[in-house]
Structure formats: C-alpha cells, structure tokens
Amino acid sequence: MDINLREVTSSAALEEKKKLRKEFNYLDMIFYTLAALIGLDTIGAFAANGAQSLTWLVISAITFLVPYALLTAELGSTFTQEGGMYVWCKMAGGRFFAALGAMMYWVSNPLWLGGTLAVGSIAAIKSFWFGSLHYQFGGNPTTDAAVEILIALFFVWGTIWCAILSLRVGKYISVFGSYLKLALLGIFVILAIIFLLGGHSKGGSLNLADLVPSNFGLIVSGILPILIFQWQGFEVQNGAGEEMENPQRDVPRSIIRAGIVAVVAYAAFLITILLVLPKDQLTNVGGFLTAFQSVNTVLGPLAKPIGWLVALAFAIALASSGGTWIMGADRTYAISALDRTAPLVFGRFSARYGTPIAVNLMSGIMATIAMVAAILVNAFGSGNITTLFSLVLGFVISTATLAYLFMFPSFLILRYKYPNVPRTYKVPGGMVGAWIVTLLPF
Numbered sequence: 493m494d495i496n497l498r499e500v501t502s503s504a505a506l507e508e509k510k511k512l513r514k515e516f517n518y519l520d521m522i523f524y525t526l527a528a529l530i531g532l533d534t535i536g537a538f539a540a541n542g543a544q545s546l547t548w549l550v551i552s553a554i555t556f557l558v559p560y561a562l563l564t565a566e567l568g569s570t571f572t573q574e575g576g577m578y579v580w581c582k583m584a585g586g587r588f589f590a591a592l593g594a595m596m597y598w599v600s601n602p603l604w605l606g607g608t609l610a611v612g613s614i615a616a617i618k619s620f621w622f623g624s625l626h627y628q629f630g631g632n633p634t635t636d637a638a639v640e641i642l643i644a645l646f647f648v649w650g651t652i653w654c655a656i657l658s659l660r661v662g663k664y665i666s667v668f669g670s671y672l673k674l675a676l677l678g679i680f681v682i683l684a685i686i687f688l689l690g691g692h693s694k695g696g697s698l699n700l701a702d703l704v705p706s707n708f709g710l711i712v713s714g715i716l717p718i719l720i721f722q723w724q725g726f727e728v729q730n731g732a733g734e735e736m737e738n739p740q741r742d743v744p745r746s747i748i749r750a751g752i753v754a755v756v757a758y759a760a761f762l763i764t765i766l767l768v769l770p771k772d773q774l775t776n777v778g779g780f781l782t783a784f785q786s787v788n789t790v791l792g793p794l795a796k797p798i799g800w801l802v803a804l805a806f807a808i809a810l811a812s813s814g815g816t817w818i819m820g821a822d823r824t825y826a827i828s829a830l831d832r833t834a835p836l837v838f839g840r841f842s843a844r845y846g847t848p849i850a851v852n853l854m855s856g857i858m859a860t861i862a863m864v865a866a867i868l869v870n871a872f873g874s875g876n877i878t879t880l881f882s883l884v885l886g887f888v889i890s891t892a893t894l895a896y897l898f899m900f901p902s903f904l905i906l907r908y909k910y911p912n913v914p915r916t917y918k919v920p921g922g923m924v925g926a927w928i929v930t931l932l933p934f
Contacts, residue, residue: 508830509574509734511841515660516735518742520667525750527666527816528725530673530757532780532809533612534718534885539765539783541715543702546762548711552719553755559929561751562919563903564726568733568743569917571906575827576730576820577899582831584902584909591833593898598825598851599858600891605651605814606859607866607884610644613807617643619781620803637871644863651811652856655818658845659735662819669812672805674753677761680780683787684764690790721889722758726751727899728820735846744917781806822851897934904930 516524539545573579577597581590618627629639654665705711726747733739765783784802788795826848829839842849866884907926919925 508839508841511843511846512574512734513658513660513846514735514737515658516663516729516732517737518746520663521729521736521742521746522749523667523670524663524729524816525725525746526670526753527673527812528728528820529723529750529754530670531722531813532673532676532806533608533813534722535758535761535780539762541710543766544705545715546759546766547703547705548715548719549758549762552716552723556720556933557723557751557755560723560933561726561747563900563929563933565744565747565917566915566919567903567906568727568730568747569740570913570915572730572733572736572739574732574734575824576733577727577895578824578828580902580906581898584905585898587831587833589898591828593895594825594828595834596891596898597895598821600888600895601814601817601821602855602858603862603884603891604888605818605855606644606648606862608888609810609814610647610863611866611884612810613647614640614643616781616803616806619785620799633871637867640867641864644867645860647807647811648859648863649856651815651818652852652859654815655822655855656842656845656847656849656852658847659732659819662815662847665812665815669809669816672809672812674757676802676805676809677757680784680787681760681764683790684768686790687768687787692790717889717893721892724892724896725817728817731820731823740916818852818855822848822855826851900930900934
C-alpha cells in the first residue's frame with residue numbers, strides 16, 4: 493500500500509518541495525539529534541534539586557525517553573514526508589488537529605532562542621570573561637542592557653543565518669555543537685575527578701537517603717518538567733524528512749545511538765556535579781558554568797584562559813541547540829503553512845538554499861523581540877537574571893509539552909488507520925506494545 497495515496501496535500505506544497513535537496517545522511521542525523529537532545533542551558537536546572545534528580549533521571553529515561561524513542565523511530569521511518577510531526581498529526585487527526593500541534597511546536601523555539609539561550613550565552617561571557625554573573629557593562633544598567641542586546645543580536649541572527657543556509661551547510665552547526673557539548677561535558681568530568689582526588693570537593697555525598705525521592709511538589713514542578721524537556725528532540729530531524737538520504741534505514745538507528753549517548757552524558761554530568769558542588773551553589777542559569785569554574789581551579793594559571801574558551805564554546809553549544817530546533821520546527825511550520833493551516837507566506841522555501849526562508853526570518857524576529865524584552869525586564873525590572881531565566885524556561889517548557897500531546901496519540905491512531913503500511917521498524921509487542929509506548933510518555 494502506498495502511504496502517499498493517503499495524504500492530501502496542496503499544489504503549493506508540491507511546488508515548494510521541488511526545492512528540497514537530499515543532503516541529510518546517517519551520521520548527520522545522529523549528531524543533529526544529539527544537538528537537539530543535549531541542552532547545556534538547562535542541565536544545571538535539574539541538578540540544582542539535589543541527588544534525587546539522579547533517581548528521576550533514571551525513572552524518566554525508562555518511562556518517557558525509551559517509549560518516546562520507540563514510537564518516534566516507527567513514525568519517522570514509516571511516514572517520511574517533509575514536515576514530520578505536522579504530517580503525522582494531520583494523517584491521524586486532520587488538518588486542524590495538526591495545525592494546533594505545529595503552532596505549539598514552532599512558537600516555543602524562537603522564544604527559547606531569544607530568551608533562555610541568549611540569556612545563557614550572556615551569562616557565560618559575564619561569568620568567565622568578566623568574573624561575575626552580575627557584572628555590568630559600562631557600570632550602569634543602560635549601557636549594560638545595550639551591550640547585552642548587541643551580543644544577543646549577534647547570537648540570534650547568527651543562529652538564524654545558519655538555519656537559512658542549505659541543510660548541507662546548516663547541519664554543521666548541529667554536528668559541531670554536538671562535539672562541543674560532549675567535549676565540554678567530558679572535560680568537566682575529567683577536571684572533577686582530579687578535583688575530587690585532590691581533596692578539594694565541597695559537594696554532598698551520594699548516599700541512599702539522598703537518592704530517595706521526596707517533596708512531591710518539587711518533583712512535579714521543578715524536576716520532571718525540566719527532565720522531560722531535556723529528553724525531547726527525537727522527531728526534530730523528521731522536519732527534514734524528504735531531505736534524508738534513507739529515512740527508513742537511518743531514522744531508527746540514529747535515534748537509538750543518540751538516545752544512548754544523551755543518557756550517558758546527562759548521568760555522568762549529574763553524578764559529578766553532585767559530588768563537586770553543594771546544592772546552594774547551583775543556580776538555574778549558571779549550573780554548568782558554576783560547576784566548571786569550581787573544578788577549573790585545578791588548572792592553576794591556565795584556569796583563566798581556558799575559562800575564556802569554555803565560555804565561547806558554551807555560547808556556540810547553545811546556538812547549536814537553538815539552530816537545530818529552529819531548522820526542524822521551522823520546516824514543520826512551513827509545511828503547515830503550505831497546507832493552508834498557517835499563513836501561506838510562511839511556506840515559502842528558498843530556491844537557492846532549499847530552506848523555509850520566510851518562517852526562518854519570522855523566527856528571528858520573534859527571537860529578537862523576546863530577547864530585547866527579556867534584557868530590558870532584567871535591567872529595569874526584576875534585575876535578577878536567574879528569575880528571568882526560570883520564567884522564560886517555564887513558558888518554553890509549557891508550549892513545547894503541549895505539542896507532544898498531539899504527537900503521541902497520533903502514533904497509536906496511525907497504527908489503527910494504516911495497519912498495512914510497510915514498516916521497516918515497528919515497535920515490538922504488537923498493539924499492546926503500541927498502547928504502552930503511547931500512554932507512558934503521554
């Protein structure tokens with residue numbers, strides 16, 4: 493049975509899809525997915541809640557990450573059209589159902605880029621280059637805000653430009669960013685071991701009492717939302733479904749490998765950071781930065797110049813996270829627009845680059861507005877960058893989570909609607925297995 497016979501599309505979509513180029517191979521997909529999964533901006537936010545975060549890391553990996561990976565592997569290797577989750581939701585529940593999911597999926601990303609990620613990169617520069625998270629450029633709030641906006645503009649539009657370039661070029665922000673993230677985490681773990689062996693550690697011990705979950709309110713409001721947000725990203729690559737060389741073969745394999753690496757990386761970081769730092773030193777915006785500054789002291793006179801490089805690498809790593817999600821989510825929303833469930837202008841792809849240039853530019857504009865508002869509120873409002881980070885992150889997590897409430901049931905519906913469609917990968921366990929991997933992450 494040809495699955496394309498089941499899809500109703502528009503002439504505009506068919507015309508724009510002629511601009512797509514197959515430039516996405518297996519290795520690209522692994523690192524692209526890793527860039528989406530591993531987020532250094534929020535990695536300290538769940539570590540700040542102590543050793544029970546490690547317990548919930550394991551629990552959430554089993555009950556959310558694994559079933560989510562399995563169902564995405566089947567969806568992504570079976571229904572391989574450009575637009576990924578929009579197409580899956582449309583085939584399952586219709587255009588209006590898919591439009592709501594695609595809107596939620598897209599809108600969170602420019603806000604994340606301009607808010608959380610831009611704030612995180614500025615925090616890295618202030619902490620490592622100028623010695624304090626609360627450093628003010630020019631010594632006053634007005635000059636400080638102006639300089640921060642200039643830095644953030646470069647960050648936002650540099651990331652957007654990478655998304656506008658052809659996938660053949662733009663994908664390297666994800667590949668390079670993944671290497672940087674893993675390198676930063678690896679260097680941190682090595683320095684932390686030296687730090688511990690040298691007797692410098694001031695962190696808490698990881699005993700059984702620390703690992704036992706407590707404070708249900710904190711778990712629901714402060715740990716699980718961030719962990720689930722950290723685990724999201726397996727389907728992002730399918731936004732470029734028709735730009736993949738062999739999605740039937742490569743989607744499941746790339747998801748499995750990226751998922752394993754992400755779990756190991758998060759667990760290694762969390763264990764070492766809990767051993768090195770006391771809980772009161774972990775702030776949401778500076779968790780990774782604070783931890784690195786502490787263990788960096790073992791390098792002696794090299795600590796400061798290494799810190800400058802770490803700050804730069806951290807900012808580039810954040811840009812790779814934002815760029816990866818922008819590339820995937822913008823393609824998803826562009827296909828929604830071509831299907832007349834969003835403004836048609838957002839469906840325009842560049843003939844030169846084969847990328848959704850109109851929605852890319854709109855993402856940049858939204859990110860800029862969010863960034864300027866965040867910096868001005870911080871400078872002349874709350875004056876607390878940690879509080880601001882938490883507020884922006886909370887909004888991003890909320891909108892992103894809503895999108896998945898459309899995608900997860902779509903998997904189960906498509907199992908019933910199209911039982912005879914050939915599936916190169918299929919979630920094991922028949923329909924019982926399909927129900928399990930749908931209900932657990934949902």
